[in-house]
Amino acid sequence: MDLNYSPEETAFRDEVRGWIRANLPDALRDKVLNYRELSKDDLLSWHRTLAKKGWVAPFWPKEWGGTDWTVVQRYIFEEECEAAGCPPVVAFGVRMCAPVLLRFGTDAQKQRFLPRIYNGDDFWVQGYSEPGSGSDLASLKTRAVREGDHYVVTGQKIWTTLGHYGDWIFCLVRTNANTEKRQDGISFLLIDMKTPGITVRPIVLMDQGHEVNEVFFDEVKVPAEHLVHEQDKGWTVAKYLLGYERMGTGRIAFSKRELARVKDMAGKAMKNGRPLLDDPRFRDRLSRVEVELMALEITNMRFLDQLRGGRAPGAEVSLLKIKGTEIQQAITELAMQAAGPLAQAFRPVNGDEGFDRLTASLFPRYCNLRKATIYAGSNEIQRNIIAKATLGL
Amino acid sequence: MDFEYSDEQRLLSETLRKFLNTGYSFDARDKIMKTAAGYSDDVWAALAEMGILGVPFAAEHGGFGGTTVDMMVVMEALGEALVVEPYLATVGLGGQLVARGGSEAQHTRILPALIAGKLKMAFAQTERGSRYDLRQVSLRAKKAGDGWALDGEKCTVLHGGAADLLVVSARTSGGDSDERGISLVLVERTAPGVKVSEYRTLDNQRVADITFTNVQVGRDALIGAEGAGHALIEEVVDYATALVSAEAVGAIKYAHDATLDYLKTRRQFGVPIGTFQALQHRMVDILISYEQAKSIACLACVKVDTAAAAERRRVVSAAKIKIADACRHVSQEAVQLHGGMGMTEELKISHTFRRLTTIAQLFGDADHHLERFAQS
Ligand SMILES: Cc1cc2nc3c(=O)[nH]c(=O)nc-3n(C[C@H](O)[C@H](O)[C@H](O)COP(=O)(O)OP(=O)(O)OC[C@H]3O[C@@H](n4cnc5c(N)ncnc54)[C@H](O)[C@@H]3O)c2cc1C
Numbered sequence: 001m002d003l004n005y006s007p008e009e010t011a012f013r014d015e016v017r018g019w020i021r022a023n024l025p026d027a028l029r030d031k032v033l034n035y036r037e038l039s040k041d042d043l044l045s046w047h048r049t050l051a052k053k054g055w056v057a058p059f060w061p062k063e064w065g066g067t068d069w070t071v072v073q074r075y076i077f078e079e080e081c082e083a084a085g086c087p088p089v090v091a092f093g094v095r096m097c098a099p100v101l102l103r104f105g106t107d108a109q110k111q112r113f114l115p116r117i118y119n120g121d122d123f124w125v126q127g128y129s130e131p132g133s134g135s136d137l138a139s140l141k142t143r144a145v146r147e148g149d150h151y152v153v154t155g156q157k158i159w160t161t162l163g164h165y166g167d168w169i170f171c172l173v174r175t176n177a178n179t180e181k182r183q184d185g186i187s188f189l190l191i192d193m194k195t196p197g198i199t200v201r202p203i204v205l206m207d208q209g210h211e212v213n214e215v216f217f218d219e220v221k222v223p224a225e226h227l228v229h230e231q232d233k234g235w236t237v238a239k240y241l242l243g244y245e246r247m248g249t250g251r252i253a254f255s256k257r258e259l260a261r262v263k264d265m266a267g268k269a270m271k272n273g274r275p276l277l278d279d280p281r282f283r284d285r286l287s288r289v290e291v292e293l294m295a296l297e298i299t300n301m302r303f304l305d306q307l308r309g310g311r312a313p314g315a316e317v318s319l320l321k322i323k324g325t326e327i328q329q330a331i332t333e334l335a336m337q338a339a340g341p342l343a344q345a346f347r348p349v350n351g352d353e354g355f356d357r358l359t360a361s362l363f364p365r366y367c368n369l370r371k372a373t374i375y376a377g378s379n380e381i382q383r384n385i386i387a388k389a390t391l392g393l
Numbered sequence: 394m395d396f397e398y399s400d401e402q403r404l405l406s407e408t409l410r411k412f413l414n415t416g417y418s419f420d421a422r423d424k425i426m427k428t429a430a431g432y433s434d435d436v437w438a439a440l441a442e443m444g445i446l447g448v449p450f451a452a453e454h455g456g457f458g459g460t461t462v463d464m465m466v467v468m469e470a471l472g473e474a475l476v477v478e479p480y481l482a483t484v485g486l487g488g489q490l491v492a493r494g495g496s497e498a499q500h501t502r503i504l505p506a507l508i509a510g511k512l513k514m515a516f517a518q519t520e521r522g523s524r525y526d527l528r529q530v531s532l533r534a535k536k537a538g539d540g541w542a543l544d545g546e547k548c549t550v551l552h553g554g555a556a557d558l559l560v561v562s563a564r565t566s567g568g569d570s571d572e573r574g575i576s577l578v579l580v581e582r583t584a585p586g587v588k589v590s591e592y593r594t595l596d597n598q599r600v601a602d603i604t605f606t607n608v609q610v611g612r613d614a615l616i617g618a619e620g621a622g623h624a625l626i627e628e629v630v631d632y633a634t635a636l637v638s639a640e641a642v643g644a645i646k647y648a649h650d651a652t653l654d655y656l657k658t659r660r661q662f663g664v665p666i667g668t669f670q671a672l673q674h675r676m677v678d679i680l681i682s683y684e685q686a687k688s689i690a691c692l693a694c695v696k697v698d699t700a701a702a703a704e705r706r707r708v709v710s711a712a713k714i715k716i717a718d719a720c721r722h723v724s725q726e727a728v729q730l731h732g733g734m735g736m737t738e739e740l741k742i743s744h745t746f747r748r749l750t751t752i753a754q755l756f757g758d759a760d761h762h763l764e765r766f767a768q769s
Binding site: 129132133134135136139158159203204205206207208212269270271272273276279281282285333336337340341342343344345346347348349350351353354355360363364366367370371373374375378379380383384 | 429431519521522524525526548549554570590591592593594595599600602660661662663666669671672721725728729732733735736737738739743744746747750751754758760763764
């Protein structure tokens with residue numbers, strides 16, 4: 001066992017770091033580090049910069065643009081991106097739709113969609129959840145009826161992240177309501193969001209931000225060639241995808257950066273005439289989170305290492321999701337605690353001269369990150385999965 | 394021991410709740426918090442009319458002469474309804490400083506108007522680097538002619554923008570963190586040299602940063618003796634801490650009820666989610682947090698009226714530790730058990746989450762009070 005980077009790995013880290021420094025625009029980095037809302041253009045412009053360099057989808061097969069990096073290199077890359085304040089590569093295309101197409105798609109589907117996902121030509125979003133179907137996804141009701149060479153889709157999706165930016169949405173739909181098991185009779189469809197009959201409505205979350213939406217489908221015609229895998233066999237696809245989705249939710253490198261920022265804040269905030277960071281009570285809280293994160297970093301590498309052979313992620317990603325999201329939340333809480341009474345001001349009523357936006361964003365961030373233990377399969381559901389699949393209970 | 398509310402207290406609670414249930418629905422509140430002022434004059438007038446603004450003040454000024462347990466009844470109701478009006482700032486802070494430390498003349502000038510709903514107050518104490526330390530006061534008041542001139546800055550003053558009259562803690566002698574040398578000064582919000590920058594908070598209340606530039610006040614603006622303000626500040630902040638503890642109990646009660654209701658009505662996997670044992674235990678823990686929070690709030694409300702300073706400090710800090718933990722625990726769990734719906738602006742539970750988050754840190758977070766508890 002050797003937990004240090006090799007000289008090659010260190011050289012790789014330096015290369016990535018240097019490249020990011022040369023290519024990440026300051027304005028974009030500042031937006032990320034100040035928790036400002038990123039526009040579709042912000043997200044796609046960075047996506048395209050990475051694509052040009054050939055680094056937007058490291059884990060794809062080489063023929064489609066993957067980099068053939070080792071697990072360690074991938075982690076180093078991610079860590080450098082987060083530390084530098086790069087915008088995220090939105091997961092729905094690169095990390096979710098693409099692995100599905102690579103595994104289940106027809107050649108025509110791969111040819112048509114993968115290069116466009118790679119290059120950031122299409123913005124993809126995820127249409128799984130419905131008002132009545134959250135944790136119990138298999139109960140979904142959005143209906144797709146085959147009529148000639150089309151499906152006609154009617155129903156509603158909810159919580160569609162960045163649906164207002166979406167060019168395409170991958171959806172789970174019910175193609176057969178008369179099966180014995182509800183999991184049978186679901187299909188995986190790719191839908192162009194410009195198709196008539198689709199309405200996107202915003203949902204405002206408690207941080208006052210708009211990131212999720214309701215998406216309504218009213219007799220939307222979808223060409224049958226946009227069915228992925230077989231009709232009624234979409235659950236297999238869905239489950240395959242969920243593994244990849246959850247793998248991305250640990251966000252360890254992101255948490256490392258955020259923890260470092262809280263340390264920085266607590267070093268500047270004063271308590272009884274001394275930096276808050278020197279206050280043993282606060283320091284202990286911070287250290288506990290830091291230690292947990294150190295352990296998770298290695299757990300993550302151990303698990304990723306096991307996936308080297310190309311095996312799809314299994315129940316182990318549930319553990320990464322649970323711990324990773326709990327840590328993300330704990331960090332936002334520490335940040336608010338560090339700001340103390342100053343965390344209260346949210347928005348100026350008139351004129352924002354001298355307004356401290358960074359401090360003002362800490363309370364909304366704390367609120368926003370409550371989502372992390374709810375989405376991508378709530379942490380309760382992840383525990384159910386581990387109990388069943390890993391422990392056999 | 395007697396844990397029951399008296400008939401009078403029950404009547405007070407019923408009157409207030411009846412008003413809030415009809416006149417302060419979640420939708421009505423939504424409209425109020427989106428107005429320019431961020432609170433409703435009509436609601437304020439109604440609170441005056443019902444005598445709610447006068448609960449803790451002496452009968453001779455038009456008050457009800459109530460105890461802190463009477464106030465607990467009020468605060469629980471306000472907490473449950475998430476009332477955004479500047480009640481705590483006016484009645485719990487500004488008005489208390491005047492009532493407890495002010496002269497006869499100040500009483501007559503201020504309290505009847507306050508009780509009648511014609512005068513709102515705020516307490517300008519926190520400064521940029523002071524955190525929760527009540528001794529950290531660097532805003533200066535210097536002798537000027539017959540009175541004082543104030544220079545300095547206060548920040549996140551609760552409802553400072555709505556207040557007609559501010560009580561400002563100011564240093565008249567000593568170093569920036571000395572207990573001695575802090576004086577309390579009455580300042581009109583519209584006095585020359587007072588600049589107010591108002592902010593919305595995420596829990597839909599208001600705070601203000603206020604700068605004072607050569608603000609002139611007369612000799613009669615001083616509350617209590619020069620340089621001896623700290624003890625009164627501590628006493629009143631302890632009182633207000635007991636009040637927000639009671640407010641938290643009300644908000645926690647709502648979170649408990651709403652979450653329990655959701656567990657019984659939200660169905661997944663063909664059954665109400667409340668049938669899952671994993672969630673049943675979580676709900677039980679919410680109930681336990683509620684009961685414990687209520688008990689410690691009762692203790693604090695009784696003791697702020699009856700205990701000597703040392704015991705008062707110890708009990709109030711104990712309460713705030715427990716309340717901060719309960720706020721955090723219950724609010725987080727309530728949102729989690731509501732799933733995605735819990736995250737939305739549309740549901741009251743997310744507003745309750747935010748209020749409880751604010752209360753957890755108001756007048757000192759758990760760490761601050763753990764330290765104070767250990768020292769007292
Ligand atoms: C910010 C945000 C972004 C999202 N983005 C997307 C997106 O882009 N696309 C998309 O399709 N979906 C998205 N989701 C939806 C997300 O996947 C669902 O919210 C999640 O699956 C939970 O479903 P629910 O909200 O209906 O809660 P429910 O399923 O109703 O759950 C309520 C509570 O019950 C618990 N629970 C449910 N079943 C069990 C059980 N069997 N055992 C124990 N506890 C249980 C849950 O853990 C939760 O605490 C997003 C959600 C959020 C909040």
